[in-house]
Amino acid sequence: MFSTNIWIWIAAFLTLAIFSFLYKDNPLYRFAEHLFVGMSMGYIVVIYWYNNMVPNMVNPLLVFFRGFGNFSQVWLNGLVLIPTILGILFLSMFTKKYSYLILLPLAVDLGLWNGVTVPAVLQADVLKQAQGTLLGIHTPLLSGQVWGVVNGLLILVGVITTLSYFFFSREHKGALGVSSKVGIWFIMLGFGASFGYTVMARLSLLIGRVQFLLTDWIHLIK
Amino acid sequence: MSWRERLFKIDRRVLYLLIAVAVVVPLIKPLGLPTAVTPHAQHLFDAVDRIPPRTKPLLLSMDYSPSVMPELQPMSLAILRHCFAKKVPVIVMTLDPNGVGLAEDAILKAAAEYPEIKEGVDYAFIGFKAGYNVVMIGIGQNFRATFPTDGSGHPVEQVPILANIKNYDDFAMVITIAGSAIVESWIIFAVTRYHVLLGSGITAVSSADYYPFLQTGQLCGMLAGMKGGAEYEELLDKHDYSHAPKRASQGMDAISSAHIIIIVFIILGNISYFLSRRKKA
Numbered sequence: 022m023f024s025t026n027i028w029i030w031i032a033a034f035l036t037l038a039i040f041s042f043l044y045k046d047n048p049l050y051r052f053a054e055h056l057f058v059g060m061s062m063g064y065i066v067v068i069y070w071y072n073n074m075v076p077n078m079v080n081p082l083l084v085f086f087r088g089f090g091n092f093s094q095v096w097l098n099g100l101v102l103i104p105t106i107l108g109i110l111f112l113s114m115f116t117k118k119y120s121y122l123i124l125l126p127l128a129v130d131l132g133l134w135n136g137v138t139v140p141a142v143l144q145a146d147v148l149k150q151a152q153g154t155l156l157g158i159h160t161p162l163l164s165g166q167v168w169g170v171v172n173g174l175l176i177l178v179g180v181i182t183t184l185s186y187f188f189f190s191r192e193h194k195g196a197l198g199v200s201s202k203v204g205i206w207f208i209m210l211g212f213g214a215s216f217g218y219t220v221m222a223r224l225s226l227l228i229g230r231v232q233f234l235l236t237d238w239i240h241l242i243k
Numbered sequence: 244m245s246w247r248e249r250l251f252k253i254d255r256r257v258l259y260l261l262i263a264v265a266v267v268v269p270l271i272k273p274l275g276l277p278t279a280v281t282p283h284a285q286h287l288f289d290a291v292d293r294i295p296p297r298t299k300p301l302l303l304s305m306d307y308s309p310s311v312m313p314e315l316q317p318m319s320l321a322i323l324r325h326c327f328a329k330k331v332p333v334i335v336m337t338l339d340p341n342g343v344g345l346a347e348d349a350i351l352k353a354a355a356e357y358p359e360i361k362e363g364v365d366y367a368f369i370g371f372k373a374g375y376n377v378v379m380i381g382i383g384q385n386f387r388a389t390f391p392t393d394g395s396g397h398p399v400e401q402v403p404i405l406a407n408i409k410n411y412d413d414f415a416m417v418i419t420i421a422g423s424a425i426v427e428s429w430i431i432f433a434v435t436r437y438h439v440l441l442g443s444g445i446t447a448v449s450s451a452d453y454y455p456f457l458q459t460g461q462l463c464g465m466l467a468g469m470k471g472g473a474e475y476e477e478l479l480d481k482h483d484y485s486h487a488p489k490r491a492s493q494g495m496d497a498i499s500s501a502h503i504i505i506i507v508f509i510i511l512g513n514i515s516y517f518l519s520r521r522k523k524a
Contacts, residue, residue: 043259061341068340073373076391137380138431145435145461146427153459176458215451218468222314222447224266224501225469228494229313231266242270243488 024238033238036230078105154180179207247522250515258508265504269496276496283457284474287442287464290416291325292482299415300332300404302382304429305349306375307422308341311446315420316349317472317491318444321479322418323353327360328484331415332404335368336390338375338425343394356487363393363402370394375425379432383411411437416463420444426453430461444471469494 024030038053081098082105088095107129113122157176161169185197186204193201235241294301303322307315326333337346350368354360369390372378381389386408392398399405407413417439419429426443433439440463445453447468456462466475472491479485 044256065340068343068371069373072340072371134376137376141431141435145431149435149459149461150455153455157458211451215448218447218450220502220505221468221470221498222311224262224498225314225447225494226311227262227501228266228270228469228497231263231270231497232313232490232494235267235270242493 022240024240029237033234036234040230077101178203183207247515247518250511251519258504261504262501265500266497269500270493273493274496274500276499278470278473278477278492278495280474280477281467281471283465283467284471284478285464287418287444287466288325288475288478290440290442290463291322291331291418292329294329294331294415296330297332299413300334300408301326302414302417303333303335304338304417304419304421304425305335305342305346306338306419306425307345307446308339309345311422312345313494314446314469314472315422315444316345317469317489318466318475319346319349319420320353320487320490321472321475321485322420322444323349323366324356324485324487325475325479327353327357327365328479330365332364333366334404334408334414335366337371338378339422340371340373343371347394356485363397364404367402367404368394369399369405376428376432379428380436383433383437386410386413411439414439416440416442418442418444420466422446422449424449426462430456434461469498 024033035053035056038049041047042050078101081101084090085095085099085101107126110122110126113119154177157173158170159173161167161173182200182204184204185200186193186208188197188201191197232242236243291301301322303319303326305315305319323333323335325331335346335350337343346368350366354362354366360366370393372381372389378389387399390399390405393402393405399408411417411433417429417433419426419441421429421443422445426445426449429439429441429443434441441461442464443453443462444466445468447470450465450467450471453462453465453467457465466472469491473489473495476485476489476492480489
């Protein structure tokens, strides 16, 4: 009835060791926890080395220093030296004397990524969302969908009142006070929905492990 | 000690035990509760179903680690089964270093159910690449420069399914199954810059954050948590694409019964709290 695969047994033992924490903290739990952290880090280092460092840094530098291929190929590969040196400069933070050198890669990183992401984020998260909030009423109104209009109105009211709650330049009195109070209700509903989904997510993880124990280990269910 | 005080001081381990029973019993003896398919799951299924067989491939990015495997692995398996059953070419990648083993496992499991499916022709695994934003932009600019080889180290020119891929234009659609904010990066870089048709499968925790992207059409469909996986499994079963054991659907009975226990205890906790407040007043 039980699995004959040693790895399934090890996985089942580690799962039960982690679950033992629900009763109280114990050495078995701590052993499994430390093993998990160590294994994960080791695995990630190896994956990063072979998938990222070797093809993107080691191999081009080997071509450059050994002078394989034609002149332009060698020099193109040599360009990898620039990000390599910038990357190494991150390690300067571990020395007192040269720690200021970290500013150089940080400046490049921040400048580059701000340039790449700011316009795209503005387009995807602000403009498109603002458009969606308005079209949420307009589109169903044109096609005569009553519940679509109600849904769109709810979204519009929710967005405006929630934004008004975060408007701190005036005291929340009068119309702004009413609007911000309605905004709090929308925020609370949002938190409630997120919490409900969080409960479901955590239960799913438990169910996943119980399914593993009952299916792969004990063979009680298919 | 009055019953109100007892209610307030229930040992948390009693709750754990009740949750364990509520989860284990329905898994052994299924209750057979129905799974209603939401429009978002239906839209994603329809988008995949519309891809003509043996034409442009679907790019499936399995961007998650084992910590969210019970929620997301059934989705990946269901989408792979859908593609294999419909002969839609599928290219699998991961932007999470821990996702490599999960992706390989899902491909092996799904491919074993469809013996006529061939590696390199009907599907390919192109492995993990670090720096997900760079990879998303890189695929849009030059796929070959971003992925010069597949996951096993074969040059892309030698792999039939990959040989003609230049950028996002050569994909029918992209689906990201993610346990983090990677979905938003896909929206920002792939959808906004390259107008990719994007679908997603996400953990239940993050699903509330992504509903606005469905409304704007930035996501063509979405599977949320284990329920999303169960919905896709039901759709595959309904359309005769797959009758493999439905892991997510099996879990839905357990989720429902555990939710009932939690709801009952939330109500009891609140009653006890209000009664104790009234007593103090």
